Structures are given as C-alpha cells and as structure tokens.
Amino acid sequence: MKKKLLAVLLVASMATSIVACGNKGQKPSSSNNGDGNTTVEATKINTDTTTLKVLLGSEPDYLDPTLNSSTDGAALALNSFVGLYTLDENNNCVPALADGEPEISEDGLHYTFKLIESKWSNGEELTANDFVYSWNRAVAPETAADYSYMFAPIATNEDGTLKVEATDDYTLEVELNAPCAYFYDLLAFPTFLPVYQPDVEAANPDGTAPGAWAQNPGFVCNGAFTLSEWKHNESMVYTKNPNFYRADDVSLEKLEFMLSDDDTAIYAAYNNGDLDFVDQKIPSDEIESLKGNPEFHVLDSLGTYYVGFNVNSDIFDGLTPEQAAKMRQALSLLIDRQWIVDTVEPTEKTPADTFIPDGMADGNGGVFEAADAGYYDATTTGAGNVEEAVKLLEDCGYSFTDKGDGTYDISPALEVTYLTNPSTTHEGVAALIQQDWGKVGIQVKVETEDWNVFLEDRKAGKFDIAREGWIADFNDPINMLEMWVSYGGNNDMQLGKNPTPQAPDWTEYDELIQEIYVETDYAKRAELMHKAEDMLMSTYAVVPVYYYNHIYLQKSNVEGVYATTNMNIYFMYAKKTAN
C-alpha cells in the first residue's frame, strides 16, 4: 500500500514537472491557425510608459566611453553621451553637437566645426575645449584606451597630442593626416564622445585609475540619460537628463537595464513583461518559432563570419604560395555555406561571397559591393564542387581514389586541425565543415579552446585553421582591409608575418593600404580598396562563410528604438504606449 502511494506521488511529481517544462506561458511564437494563415500570440506587455526595460548584456566593464570596447558598453555610452555627430535611424551620420556641416579646407585636411550651445548634466556649459581635452585623453598612453588607434587619421604634434584646437568656446579646428572618407563615422563613434574634465581628473589624482570617475551613479555626462542606480550584476537605472540638447524629444523618464547573459532568465523576463527590449540574447532553440513574429527583428549588420587559414601552417609545407592558395581554394569550394546558414544559424543569415559585407559604403557615396559582385556563388558551394576541389588538390600533389558514392580517399593522408571556442554555433559550423572536407578524404580534428586561450593562440598563429569573425567598427571597407597588413595586430592569418616559403609575398598589400590611406580621390580610393580585397581573396587565407546580422525582440507597444549596422542601439527617442 505504502509502495503504491509512493509510486503515485512520484508519477504525479514527474507529471507536474513535465507540464511545467512544456508550457512556458505566453511565448512570442507564431502558429498556424489551420487555414494556412499565421497567427501570432502577443506577449505580456508592461504599461509603464515612462520606463523602457532593456537587456543589452551582462555587467559592463567600463561606462567611460573612452575606455569602453564592448558592444553593450557602446550602447550605454551613446545613450548617456553625445558627440559632434551621431547616427540616425537610416545609418546616416548627422550633426549632433556640431552646428551643421563643418567648413572643410580644399585639400580636405582642415575641418572647422561650429558647436551648438549645450550643457553637461550638472548644468555647466559644454565647450570646444571639452573635445580637445577628451580626444587628447583618449590617445594619451596613460589612459590605455583600447580604441585609441581610431584617432589615427588626426594629425599629431611632436609631443604626441592631437592637432585639435578650440579657437573659441564654440569653434573646434581639426587637422587630418590625409582626407578621411569616414571621418564623420568616427565622430559618431563612442571613443570620440566628450568627457567631463573636472570629474575625470578628480577621480584619478595619481593617473592609475582613468575610468574611476564613471564607476558610480551620478557621474556627469551630456547625453539623454544619466546613471542614477547601479546594482552590480543585477540592474542599472538611467534617468532622463533635462540638460540633454534634445531633451524635448525624449519622452521616456527612465531606462532600466537588466544585467544578465542567461538566455533562459532573459527570455522568461521578456515573456513575463519585465523587459521591453532584448538585444541578441535570444535562446537559439526559440528562434525558429519566433520567425514571422512582429516582435522579432532581424537587421543586417556589417560583419563577416569566416574560416581563417594560417598561411604559415605546416599543412602547406612543401607547396609554393600558389599551390597553397589552390589548396585553400579547394577547401573553400567544399564548404556548403547554405547548409550552414540553414542548419546551424537559424537567424536568416546570408551566405557570404565577399569579405567586405554587403551594404558597406565605399567612401564615395556608393555601396562597396555591387549586388552581383562575389568571388564565387555562395549559395552553391559544397557537394557540387567536389570534382573541382579534387582537381585543385591534385595540382598540390595529392591523388584521389573515387569511392563511387561521390566521396574520395586522399593520398597522402591529410589531417588538419580546426580551432574554435566553445559555442553551439561555432562547434556546429566546425562539425559541418568537417563533413564537407571529409568528402575528399580530409580528416578534420576539431579543437575547442577556452575563449581567452583561443584568442591568444589565434593571434600568435598557433593553429592551422580557425573560426573567425569581424564586425566593422565603422562603415568603411578600410576597417576590414587594414587589419591584414603584415604588422597588424588582427592579422591572425599571419599574412606577411615571418613568412614561410608557402606564404604569399605580402609587401604589395602593405604598400596598397598605405596608398589608400593617403589617396585624396575617393573614387580612386574605392578602386584601390577593391584591389586590396581582390588581393586578400586571391590568397584564400580568408574564406567568408556568412554575413552577421543583428536580432532583437521588442514589444508591440514600443517604437522609436533604432539599431545601426555597426550594432549601436539608440533608445533615447523611444516611445511607449499603454497598449
């Protein structure tokens, strides 16, 4: 009797658990109503129209815009500071504190900006000197800002300070090294935002804690919101800054940020109406059900996911640079990109056929990649290219035995290591590539390393093949081309670094990038950038797989939030309605 009772209790308990797990309440999912029409269940909304509740990520490292180097930190900076320029909802650079367009000298080197009258959050006047101070602080070695190199286009004095001058309170003069097609994009970048000198210096008397001034609520800023509360690893509350230059356009009173990177908790909070906006952190197994739902948004972004080959790797030993490139080309042709975006990446990503992503500007008023441009047909690479890949590999000294089922044995045996970091997506991509390359008998060993070690090994060239990705900081191809100079810190593929006999000669590429830097004719500059991309792609050291995109969830009662292609998000002009 007692055993029976225990069994009944056990079954009842399990049933309760299963029911609880199987029904997550109000999900923002789409469902078919039987007539072929899709109906969408709206999720619970919160009706506090004065507060927008947002998830960007976990605890930010730095709120000082000069020291920040993360995407979520950039969004926080852009909503609490404003610079000379900003990006609008169409990704255009538009004047913010700059009073209209600047005067530009004929040679394109000298810019004179007039500033509008504006205030810091404490009511003090913001002047041109604030920009002189902030920008020089950003490049000062003792500040140790990750993004200090973004100021490279601005000319420097002998003492290392920038050639930036405030000729009066509202006039700022800037001298460039060479005409810069993307200068306005830089001006809208978080590292170029002004900081309040008295606070910065007071909090850092001995120069060893440059970010200390922005570590607690109440620090002075000039953007739409000021930080009023910070519970570490829990939440941040920003309140409206009445001194913001467009305060009248800001209808929200508060921005609340949940600080978390736990997908389950975040998704539960969104469904429960505790969040109005979730950036990126959506559980991947929920994405399929969210497609077609108006709360689920997918935007293109300027970034490319790619497979990178270490050109100095042992796997190319004994080959000429041309043969090594052919070998990589064969491997590129074998990757079934469509399969990857359909299987591993559920967020409607586009297979990539160029390194510079679709939609990036060319610095001359146009788009860099023409619609029909591409180094191969990214939608058909994979199984259909096996024969072509075999021919290319035969040119590299390999021979093949046809197994009769569309696959081959390779001789001599070829084993390569594919390095990645732990992640369902990255390991999923690795597994598919393993199968693709296995069709011609190549053994792929997938090695997964802790993120920190992975970064170090990739930079040091301690790998054969690695998963890679790059999201552009600003909308100009140079950002994705200059990384491949032989002395570049992001040149993981080791192009031109301690070159081995199998590596391509990279001197011409280095020279080409220098030429692009000083080219004053923007049409010619765009041509040179195409040449650089051609040169890069001809090595097949960089094998694009897909273009990144940006996903987010936003409640139906919210409008006016906008995200740009470099993944910045602007919340200040958002409006919330009660239903």
Add this chain to the structure above:
Amino acid sequence: MAKYISKRILLAIVSLWIITLITFFAMNAIPGGPFNKEKATDPAVIQQLEARYNLDKPLGEQYRLYMKNLLHGDWGISTKSGRPIWNDMIEKFSVSAGLGLRAAVIAIIFGIILGAIAALNRNKLPDRLIIFFTTLGTAMPSFVLATLLLLVFCLKLGLFPVFSSENPNYTLPVIALAVYPMAYITRLTKTSMLDALNQDYIRTARAKGVSRTKVIFVHALRNALIPVITYVGPMVAYILTGSMVVENIFTIGGLGSTFVTSISTRDYPTIMAVTIFLAMLMVVANLLTDIVYKLVDPRIKLD
C-alpha cells in the same frame, strides 16, 4: 579553549599563506591573459596596462608586491573593469550572504524538524513523504530547480517578477539555495536521531520516567546534532559565498558568478582576492564548527 583558538588562528594564517602561493602561481600557469581581446589592442596600450598592474615584473616580484599590498589592506584593482576589488567584493558578498544566510536558517530549522519527525515516525506516512521529497531535493540539480521555480512562480502563477530593478525577487533564490542543504540535513538528522534513540541512555532515561519531550529534545536530538554540525559549518560558508547557477537564473549580483567570471577573463587580482576571501570564510566556519561541537558535547576535547 583560548590556547586552542590561538593555535587554530596561527594554523589558519599558514593555510591562507599557502593558498595565496598556490593560487598565484597556478593562475599564472594557465594559458591566456587578462588583456586578450578579440580586436587586437595596441602593444603600447598593453604595455601601459601591464605596468599598471605590475604584470611586467618577474612572477616572484609580482607575488611579493601583491602580498605586500594585501598586508596593507590593498586588495587591488580588477584588470577587467578597473574597479577597486574590495568594495565590489564586499558589496557582492553582502548580497550572496544575505540570501545564503536566509537559506541556511531555513535549511537548518526545517532540516532538523523534518529529520526528527521522520525519525520519530519511522516507516510511517510522514517519514515516507519526507524521504520522498528529500530524495527529490538532493537529486535535483540546482539549475533545474531554479528554472522550475522561475517557470512556476513567475511565469505560470505570476507571483514574482522575473526581473525588477526596484523589487528584486529574493524569495525564489532563497528557496533554490535552501532545498539541497535542507534535504541533506533532514536525512542526516533522521539517521543520527534513529541512532541516538536506540542508545542505552535513552532507554535509561525513559525507564527513569523522563517525559517523552525531554527525551527527544534534550537527550536524543542534542546528541543527534553532532554529525549535522559537521555538515552545517562548511555548508554555511559555502552557501554564503553564493551559487553561480542560482545567481544567473535570478539575476542576482552575488560573489559566485564574479568568481567564475574572474577565472575566465584571467582577472588575476580578482581571482586572488576572492580565493583568499573564501578561504578565510572557510577557515572561520571550520573553527566555529569545532567550538560549537564543544558546546554541544562537553566530552569532546578540542586540544
């Protein structure tokens, strides 16, 4: 007793010193570094940062400087966020400890009561029910329990918000933290209580006509608590320092996730500080356990 305590404190200092030594050299032996970022940082910036955190010096010298600063009360600056570690650690510890303390109290009180009820009703329905639920409580991983609580009480019943900056939900995490130790204490209490109830002195007490309540609470329970105390000491220290899983699911800014994050980001000063702090807590908890032993059972000789 005083002699014993001073001896234990001296021993604790030696243990802590060994812990700092092992942690320092072990964390430096792991590959990776605190300034590794996906987008390469200028070597001049890295050099500046390494100089700021003394990472440009030989390892032995780094350790000497760290210990010197620590003995002067300087716990260092986080390489990840540039924030002073002591303030952050104490703030996060107070959150973890607040939740942990409540969970520990619940676990101890209910654990002992349920254990005693189970023992006194051996093989009867209350015992069966208690054992069923304690088996469930010890077998269920905390992430499953925490997710289940979130699902049922926040999403289904709507009793708590999943996230709120004004009124954070601390009830569910306390339950999630308390269930496992409570179940464990229940089982421990039941076993040792049954053991105690079968002892000769209980029979003697009953034969002498001592009331049932007195036999249970004064004679049986008091002796049954010794194994429970052995478990409770380290359990309290552990529970006070927070659980990463529970903190992540309920968005709580505790010390548990800070510790784990500091290791993955190679935030050396934070790894050191949190390890030393946790080791100190453990040492204190063990010492207190021994003292409580003595109070519960005067026969135990601490020396």
